[in-house]
Amino acid sequence: MDTNQYLEMFIEESKEHLQACNEHLLELEKNPANIAIVNEVFRSAHTLKGMSATMGYEDIANLTHKMENVLDEIRNNRLHVTPDLLDVVFIAVDQLEEMVLDIAAGGTGKLDVAETVQKLHLIETGEEAPVAATTLEKNVSVEITPDSNWLTYDDYELTVIQQSSEQDYQTYEISVKLRDDCLLKAARVYMVFELLEKMGEVIKSSPSVEKLEDEDFDEIFYIAIVTTEPKEDVQKKLMKVSEVTEVLVNSVTIEQLKNRQQEAIDKKQVETNVSEVVEDKNASTEIKPVEGEKSSSPKNQNQGSKTIRVNIERLDILMNLFEELVIDRGRLQSISEDLHNSELDETVERMSRITGDLQNIILNMRMVQVETVFNRFPRMVRQLARDLNKKIKLEVIGAETELDRTVIDEIGDPLVHLIRNSLDHGVESPEIRKANGKPEEGTVILRAFHSGNHVFIEIEDDGAGINRAKVLKKAIAKGIVSAEVAPSMSDKQVAELILSSGFSTADVISDVSGRGVGLDVVKTTIESLGGSIDISSTEGKGSLFSIQLPLTLSIISVMLVELGEEIYAVPLSSIIETAIIRSSDILNAHNQKVIDFRGKVVPLVFLDDVFDVPRESTEEEFHSVVLVRKGDKLAGLVVDSFIGQQEIVLKSLGTYLNSVFAISGATILGNGRVALIVDCNALII
Amino acid sequence: MTEAVVVQNVKVVVFQLADKEYVIPVSHVQGIEKFTHITRVPKTPSYVKGVINLRGVVTPIIDLKNRFGLGESELNESCRIIIISLEDMNVGVIVDSANDVLDIPSDSIEPQPEVVGGLEQDFIAGVAKIDRRLLILLHLNLVLNPIKSGV
Numbered sequence: 087m088d089t090n091q092y093l094e095m096f097i098e099e100s101k102e103h104l105q106a107c108n109e110h111l112l113e114l115e116k117n118p119a120n121i122a123i124v125n126e127v128f129r130s131a132h133t134l135k136g137m138s139a140t141m142g143y144e145d146i147a148n149l150t151h152k153m154e155n156v157l158d159e160i161r162n163n164r165l166h167v168t169p170d171l172l173d174v175v176f177i178a179v180d181q182l183e184e185m186v187l188d189i190a191a192g193g194t195g196k197l198d199v200a201e202t203v204q205k206l207h208l209i210e211t212g213e214e215a216p217v218a219a220t221t222l223e224k225n226v227s228v229e230i231t232p233d234s235n236w237l238t239y240d241d242y243e244l245t246v247i248q249q250s251s252e253q254d255y256q257t258y259e260i261s262v263k264l265r266d267d268c269l270l271k272a273a274r275v276y277m278v279f280e281l282l283e284k285m286g287e288v289i290k291s292s293p294s295v296e297k298l299e300d301e302d303f304d305e306i307f308y309i310a311i312v313t314t315e316p317k318e319d320v321q322k323k324l325m326k327v328s329e330v331t332e333v334l335v336n337s338v339t340i341e342q343l344k345n346r347q348q349e350a351i352d353k354k355q356v357e358t359n360v361s362e363v364v365e366d367k368n369a370s371t372e373i374k375p376v377e378g379e380k381s382s383s384p385k386n387q388n389q390g391s392k393t394i395r396v397n398i399e400r401l402d403i404l405m406n407l408f409e410e411l412v413i414d415r416g417r418l419q420s421i422s423e424d425l426h427n428s429e430l431d432e433t434v435e436r437m438s439r440i441t442g443d444l445q446n447i448i449l450n451m452r453m454v455q456v457e458t459v460f461n462r463f464p465r466m467v468r469q470l471a472r473d474l475n476k477k478i479k480l481e482v483i484g485a486e487t488e489l490d491r492t493v494i495d496e497i498g499d500p501l502v503h504l505i506r507n508s509l510d511h512g513v514e515s516p517e518i519r520k521a522n523g524k525p526e527e528g529t530v531i532l533r534a535f536h537s538g539n540h541v542f543i544e545i546e547d548d549g550a551g552i553n554r555a556k557v558l559k560k561a562i563a564k565g566i567v568s569a570e571v572a573p574s575m576s577d578k579q580v581a582e583l584i585l586s587s588g589f590s591t592a593d594v595i596s597d598v599s600g601r602g603v604g605l606d607v608v609k610t611t612i613e614s615l616g617g618s619i620d621i622s623s624t625e626g627k628g629s630l631f632s633i634q635l636p637l638t639l640s641i642i643s644v645m646l647v648e649l650g651e652e653i654y655a656v657p658l659s660s661i662i663e664t665a666i667i668r669s670s671d672i673l674n675a676h677n678q679k680v681i682d683f684r685g686k687v688v689p690l691v692f693l694d695d696v697f698d699v700p701r702e703s704t705e706e707e708f709h710s711v712v713l714v715r716k717g718d719k720l721a722g723l724v725v726d727s728f729i730g731q732q733e734i735v736l737k738s739l740g741t742y743l744n745s746v747f748a749i750s751g752a753t754i755l756g757n758g759r760v761a762l763i764v765d766c767n768a769l770i771i
Numbered sequence: 772m773t774e775a776v777v778v779q780n781v782k783v784v785v786f787q788l789a790d791k792e793y794v795i796p797v798s799h800v801q802g803i804e805k806f807t808h809i810t811r812v813p814k815t816p817s818y819v820k821g822v823i824n825l826r827g828v829v830t831p832i833i834d835l836k837n838r839f840g841l842g843e844s845e846l847n848e849s850c851r852i853i854i855i856s857l858e859d860m861n862v863g864v865i866v867d868s869a870n871d872v873l874d875i876p877s878d879s880i881e882p883q884p885e886v887v888g889g890l891e892q893d894f895i896a897g898v899a900k901i902d903r904r905l906l907i908l909l910h911l912n913l914v915l916n917p918i919k920s921g922v
Binding site for chain 1: 808810811812813814815819821822823824827828829830831858859860861862915917918
């Protein structure tokens with residue numbers, strides 16, 4: 087079967103199922119007795135197994151199968167959920183993810199999962215049951231329930247079996263188990279096959295003969311054979327092969343096989359139904375409450391709207407085309423203003439409105455819930471907490487907040503960094519917390535919310551906070567600040583020092599955060615996205631890292647201003663208001679010109695000086711001022727005149743001019759010329 | 772360019788700057804544009820003339836004459852902008868005129884320029900003598916070294 091056309095769908099769905107597994111397993115850890123959650127995980131695993139087997143990814147199918155067995159034992163109350171058990175299951179999920187990612191990257195999805203399979207197998211069988219002894223005893227008499235690791239046959243093979251049985255041949259399904267430490271697995275396989283071929287005809291094997299020859303299997307393999315020999319003889323002969331620990335021979339009739347085939351088909355249908363349910367769940371915007379019961383009723387969340395998957399590249403193309411349209415709209419607007427033709431004005435007006443709506447739709451289409459980034463953190467926090475021997479609870483708030491896809495893609499790594507930092511440096515160990523009168527379990531809150539034209543993502547912990555003395559000592563030692571300046575720095579300024587390059591407060595470089603990259607990387611990434619990061623911290627109480635991000639990166643509202651012959655754009659998001667001030671109102675405060683703006687002293691920035699605008703100096707009586715802000719600081723940008731507000735398409739200056747002072751990018755105006763966008767953050771220190 | 776030397780024949784674009792002829796491999800040339808409005812970018816070296824709108828892409832423009840310390844180009848309708856694409860960046864260079872596309876046999880390229888002196892020497896990958904013309908091969912990576920403007 088040519089499965090290429092399904093590959094993309096397979097990868098997407100696998101990712102979703104794995105994510106569902108992760109989420110439910112985390113829930114399960116909190117409510118170990120809740121069988122409903124186990125069922126959820128089981129369903130995801132089962133679907134994944136079915137899909138991967140269909141697609142021919144044996145390793146995935148194999149591993150999920152083992153995982154499923156363990157889950158089944160839990161479901162049937164034969165096993166209890168323990169953190170150690172979950173550790174193994176999590177490893178399995180991780181490896182599955184790795185394989186899926188490998189497939190997504192064009193790989194074969196192969197991975198050595200033998201160890202994990204072995205671990206799962208040990209859990210499944212339980213320590214108290216010596217596997218070989220018990221199963222050997224029942225092997226002759228007890229019918230082994232067929233499971234999907236047993237063989238499935240295609241029509242041709244079924245026909246062969248049917249014809250053989252008509253000639254009084256028996257069909258046996260044999261499972262052969264080799265010793266764990268078997269050195270020459272392929273040789274044993276060969277010997278087994280040779281023996282069998284003397285007795286009858288081998289119909290099928292699982293894994294396939296090629297894989298068996300490559301030793302690409304665990305200690306068990308399955309064979310189907312037609313023969314006239316009694317099954318006891320077959321079993322005894324095979325047991326003679328050295329390093330074979332267990333041989334199960336199970337006679338099957340053609341009817342049984344046909345039933346099994348039918349069952350498999352039915353199962354598959356169930357699987358597809360399940361996968362639909364899971365998908366709908368993902369589409370619904372509801373945040374999942376922590377209680378376990380909710381997840382047991384996925385049908386309730388079935389009201390998710392109809393969706394289609396669109397390749398992000400296509401959206402990007404659409405976006406680029408739309409940007410061109412916005413530029414042309416600007417051009418049309420400026421032409422119609424010059425021409426004063428009422429019909430043209432009307433048409434342009436209408437077109438502006440439509441493109442405005444269109445813009446909203448396209449932007450919304452690119453919006454993705456931050457959930458897609460956030461949902462990998464519970465897992466990470468759990469693992470880190472275990473590694474660090476800390477007790478940490480992660481709260482996620484506002485996972486439904488939407489952000490532009492391009493921002494989402496970039497924001498993951500910085501967040502990982504900050505959370506690691508919070509866990510490693512922020513939250514103290516349980517003993518210290520207890521000694522300081524705090525609950526043993528530390529809390530880390532991951533929060534996202536909209537505010538105006540921005541999205542905020544915050545990481546808050548109730549840990550030790552930032553140790554001012556320690557940070558300053560380090561900063562002075564590294565030459566980041568001078569010893570004289572240090573005492574006069576505010577706590578906030580000190581906290582922000584940890585974002586400077588080459589800074590790490592950890593005394594011992596730990597595996598968790600001492601990876602050679604500091605928080606400065608986080609700062610750079612966020613700033614490259616047009617965002618900013620802010621730290622506030624109280625020693626002993628905890629820290630708050632607040633990241634401010636623009637909603638979208640490509641189209642922004644600006645105020646166009648004129649400086650001599652040149653036009654600059656000031657992002658509306660930083661503008662508070664505009665004002666016209668008299669020259670006589672400008673005051674001199676120690677070499678800095680300031681104005682009194684509603685009782686507040688606001689420094690003035692003469693943009694033509696900053697940008698060295700070529701012009702004849704003229705003394706004007708009135709100055710146009712754009713009041714901008716960065717955080718709680720204000721500044722007045724003095725310009726020649728305001729042109730007006732406009733939506734512009736953000737363009738980068740390219741790699742050649744990779745960082746120009748106080749310029750964050752460029753745009754193309756209606757007349758086809760380039761205007762530069764002023765970076766207000768760089769102008770306010 | 773050094774890797775160009777390995778190839779048998781190098782196809783190059785020839786352009787004029789002051790009284791000298793320079794060449795760059797045609798594989799790096801995206802196009803030759805007429806002069807358009809340049810938006811000045813403040814706080815950049817003097818040889819960065821600014822940026823232009825090249826069919827929707829904001830493209831930086833540098834003045835090669837200034838870059839080589841040969842004075843300023845006169846910006847007028849007759850000068851040309853050669854758009855060079857190097858690695859992942861596009862940069863336009865202002866030249867007096869772009870006149871020719873030539874095949875240079877790689878063995879005629881001498882790596883050590885002895886004839887040319889002055890500042891521009893650093894930017895030169897080699898010289899080639901074809902008939903009676905002396906063609907100067909530019910070291911694009913050095914000429915178009917990305918710039919950062921400080922605070």
